[in-house]
Amino acid sequence: MKYFLDSTIAKEILEALEHDREEIVISLDLGRTTTKVKLSDPDWNSTQLRKIAKDSDTVYFIEDGDAFKAAISATQFYKLMPSGSGTAPA
Numbered sequence: 001m002k003y004f005l006d007s008t009i010a011k012e013i014l015e016a017l018e019h020d021r022e023e024i025v026i027s028l029d030l031g032r033t034t035t036k037v038k039l040s041d042p043d044w045n046s047t048q049l050r051k052i053a054k055d056s057d058t059v060y061f062i063e064d065g066d067a068f069k070a071a072i073s074a075t076q077f078y079k080l081m082p083s084g085s086g087t088a089p090a
Helices: 007-018 046-054
Strands: 002-005 023-026 035-038 060-063 066-069 071-073 077-079
Touching (some): 007 046, 046 066
Antiparallel strands (some): 002 060, 060 066, 071 077
């Protein structure tokens, strides 16, 4: 399964993990919907989540347990940037 995380969502997951919560309702698709996820899922790697939580200017996608910056480059460089909860990009 592929899903997207920004620093805000990563911080929410980390906080829930620190409080030993079993599940959390978050957005895994850049704020389009919310999903109840189990925190026992092995995809929640706390090292990766801390890295994402520190990078407030980038959206990451998680696929098969690996985290990647949502960016492409060829002659130009493009990356997804979080626009904030409930807001459209400028």
